[in-house]
Amino acid sequence: MARPAAEPGLLHALATLDRRDADAAELMDDPAADPDVLDRTYHRFGIVNRLVSRPAAVYEEWVRPRLATTHSARLLDVGAGGGDLPREILRHAERDGLRLEIVAIDPDERAVRYASRHEGPRFHARVATTADLVAEGETFDVVWSNHVLHHLTPAELGALLADTERLVAPGGIGVHGDIERSVGAYLGFWAATLPFALNVLAGSFIRPDGLTSIRRSHTAPELAAAIPPGWRVKRGFPSRLELVWGSEIPDD
Known part of the structure; x- marks a missing residue:
């Protein structure tokens, strides 16, 4: 059973990053998590993710090329949480005058309830899994997720990748x-968020859960050893990994 997340001492955390801490649990995943703190976390993710997850880069590299010829595409965001990243990607498409429809799914109804506040003609949020959409016969031009892989068991990772190929x-x-x-990723997030722990990030799960996420995450060789044929691991900035499958995969 996963243990409740607690921020370890910095030196201890850095010394143990040579192995993945798959048993650590993030606070926001607790079904009993304070709903007000959870809402503040979803709200403030937009600030952190613009720097860490770089939705503009995701749009330019993976989404914009699919819109270049057809000017219309569908994107599925798996494990979308509060939906800040897909909404940011949608804003980039609208800025370029391109038609993008986004379906954001998450198995956690709390996340979908928050994301649904921002629904519109081209952004839809629903409680669902990739297996649900496969059963419904859905397909998308881009199937994308952010910060989901470190939550998964090996069996769940295999199922997600198999579903992705079908979708x-x-x-x-x-x-x-x-x-x-990596040590750099942990130390960088620890230092970058420390000045905001008592103001911008106060009353949210972002700092402790972000550090837990890094401890739970994979290295490139670990993911490369876990993926089936047809997938590849691509490194990105800052301290990012992307599992990629499909046509016209850009070169590194």
Whole structure:
């Protein structure tokens, strides 16, 4: 059973990053998590994710090329949480005058309830899994996730990748992005968030859960050893990994 997340001492955490801490649990995943703190976490994710997850780069590399010829595409965001990243990607498409429809799914109804506050003609949030969408016969030009991989068991990772292959439309692509575990990633997030722990990030789970996420995340060789044929691991900045499958995969 996963243990409740607690921020370890910095030196201890840095010394143990040579192995993945798959048993650590994030506070926001607790079904009994304070709903007000959870809402503040979803709200403030937008600030952190613009720097850490770089939605503009995701749009330019993976989404914009699918819109270049058709000017219309569908994107599935798996494990979308509060939906800040897919909404940011949608804003980039609208800025370029391109038609993008986004379906954001998450098995946690609390996340979907928050994301649904921002629904519109081209952004839809629902409680669902990739297996649900496969059963419904859905397909998408881009199947994407952010910070989901480190939550998964090996069996769940295999199921997600198999579902992704079924959900990607001809000519489309699957991309699952996550953190790469390293001393630099942990120390960088620890130092960058420390000045904001008592103000911008106060009353949210972002700092403790972010540190837990890094401890739970994979290295590039670990993911490379876990993926089936047809997938590849791509490194990104800052301390990012992307599992990529589909057509017209850009070179490093």
